[in-house]
Amino acid sequence: MESDTASATDSSCGALLDEKRHLQRPERPRLRRRGRGRGGPGHGQHFCPPWARTFCTAAGVALVLVLLIVSSLGAYIMWTTDILGDTVNDMLILRNGSTAFDSWQNPPVHPLMRIRIFNYTNLQAYMDGEDEKLLVQEVGPYVFREISKKTDIKFGDNDTTITYRLNNTYVFVPEESNGTLNDTVIVANMPLMTAFARMQDAGLLARLALRSGMRALQAQPFHSLTAHQLFWGYKDKLINTIQTVMGPFNPAMRNLKVGLLQTKQGISEDVWTVYSGVGDHGLSKLGYYAAYNGEPQMNYYWGECNEIRGSDGSRFPPELVRPGGTLWVYLRETCRRTLLVYNTTVKVMNGIPGLRFVPEAPKRLAKGEQDCFCSEKDGCLPYALMDSSYCRNGAPLVVSGPHFLKADEDIRAVVHGLNPVPEKHESYLVIHERMGVPIAGKSRFQFNVKVHATGGYRYMNALEGKVIPIIWLERDIVEFPHDLQKILYFTAVTLDSLKAGLQHGLPVVATMCALSLVLFAAVRCRKNRRLLSAAKRSGDKILLKVTAPPTREMTRL
Incomplete structure (x- = not known):
């Protein structure tokens, strides 16, 4: 009889400890298997498997950050310089062997x-x-x-x-x-x-x-x-x-x-x-x-x-x-x-x-x-x-x-x-x-x-x-000649359109990248606060269970 009572007491204490460990372990979202769930095939599916999810997130953030830097730098250059025009002007210099020199020497x-x-x-x-x-x-x-x-x-x-x-x-x-x-x-x-x-x-x-x-x-x-x-x-x-x-x-x-x-x-x-x-x-x-x-x-x-x-x-x-x-x-x-x-x-x-x-x-x-x-x-x-x-x-x-x-x-x-x-x-x-x-x-x-x-x-x-x-x-x-007309049209019309597009498009890209990073940071902070809150609530429950009054079996023990 005493042997049975001791065994039950050990089993009860072990269960309490297992429950405490389970509550302290942070909850992780469960992945749906491919082809299952309410959304049909692929619903709720992540692009990366669980073991590579952290890497994919870091790579995505890095890519957006690089795009933000490049677009911001490009917008600054396009608004403060005339890099496209300077490139064309450099091509006009009469250097020996250049296209401009050849057309000057033998006009087409x-x-x-x-x-x-x-x-x-x-x-x-x-x-x-x-x-x-x-x-x-x-x-x-x-x-x-x-x-x-x-x-x-x-x-x-x-x-x-x-x-x-x-x-x-x-x-x-x-x-x-x-x-x-x-x-x-x-x-x-x-x-x-x-x-x-x-x-x-x-x-x-x-x-x-x-x-x-x-x-x-x-x-x-x-x-x-x-x-x-x-x-x-x-x-x-x-x-x-x-x-x-x-x-x-x-x-x-x-x-x-x-x-x-x-x-x-x-x-x-x-x-x-x-x-x-x-x-x-x-x-x-x-x-x-x-x-x-x-x-x-x-x-x-x-x-x-x-x-x-x-x-x-x-x-x-x-x-x-x-x-x-x-x-x-x-x-x-x-x-x-x-x-x-x-x-x-x-x-x-x-x-x-x-x-x-x-x-x-x-x-x-x-x-x-x-x-x-x-x-x-x-x-x-x-x-x-x-x-x-x-x-x-x-x-x-x-x-x-x-x-x-x-x-x-x-x-x-x-x-x-x-x-x-x-x-x-x-x-x-x-x-x-x-x-x-x-x-x-x-x-x-x-x-x-x-x-x-x-x-x-x-x-x-x-x-x-x-x-x-x-x-x-x-x-x-x-x-x-038609080929020369294309060059003249590109430098007179297309180049200006391209410049205007870059001047206005690059700031838009930079703004979208910045908003994406801010939104990502906000989501991460909210998730972390939710996890911390859940962990705090779980810890209180464990503490209450551990400090609860002894049962009749424990009293007997």
Whole structure:
């Protein structure tokens, strides 16, 4: 009996101790087996098995934390810097072997050059005195594709500048032309006009000898040529005489070229130097001229007008291409710079945005006023006319807008048949804002001749000192290849959209990650408080059971 009572007492105490251990052990959520439970297959299932659940939780928290850091840092960079734009700008630098350098050396786009000739149609009636003024008829256009490459390339110190010569080729495009190169036109005799211009300061006897020689050679101020002869040159008695007489004294006269395109065809003798975008100037002068034939400025004019300032028109510093901005272009045809001013923003080539720039209106000088482009000897030309005889070996060439656009009425009144229309005759360039390259536009200017000292040709007396037109020229930027259009569209539209998306999207991602971490921390804290509360309540129950009054069996014991 006593043995049975002791055994029961031991069993009761052991049960109490087992119950205490069970209550002190924290409760763990029970996993449902796959395919069981109210939710059907997979309901309440964890992604990680029980033994890897802690690792998965830690990895998830770490991933969210990393994403928070990366998105926060990315948002800061996108809002405080222009990393995408800087990357594009770095690609524009003219480094040897780079894509930008290759496209600069061998441009993938070849513009069309349209030449319109002013044909003098009433020359005989004017000579006979029947007509008081000459009548011109615009003929053409005769279209050529201009293929321009750069050769003899040399990099300067620290690759900050590039020196080169131009190699131009002109290919006639008959399907785009209105006429053939066999068309006959009557134009001003440029060799004769140049001879008279160069002799205007000579003595009386020299001028009389010149006029006598011209009559002996039967040279006339106007002559008939084919379009091919006008463009590619010709030979006559006057040219042969000039080469024979002037050649020994002037090497440039030994191989005299009189064709308008002949003087541009092939490798140029002029050496140009441009900034590459490397060095102290950076992109602020990318593509701008630095020197001509090794000299930092010209010697044609006086003062600041001799400065070689501006681009050749093929590319501009990106930081200067902005709404309201101004750009400089140095035109080799006029041997002087021109200022371009912002006009408006347009879209070309299937939606590529660009900034439209137009030439600044020429300054109208007050009576007696001069600027540094004026000749110290002859003074200033009339409004909207530019003297380019300085860089044309004394040839009396004057550059203007087509049909004397923006010039005074008395300039156009010298001849009949001119009708300037801004939409047809004004120059403009549409420039890609981020790349700084022209993506559309037309460069338009007119070559004229100023008549000098033609006394002895009685019907030319009325034209003494006047400016008469020869041709006007238009360069038209053709549509870019499709692959190049994609690049231009990406840098102009897609890149800005991507930048805006990152600027606004990264802060959203960072905010969501931060909220996720806060929510996770809140859930963990709430769970820990619940477990601690449950453990506390369980401990109180055990204590109550252990300190309860002894039972009858224990009393007996």
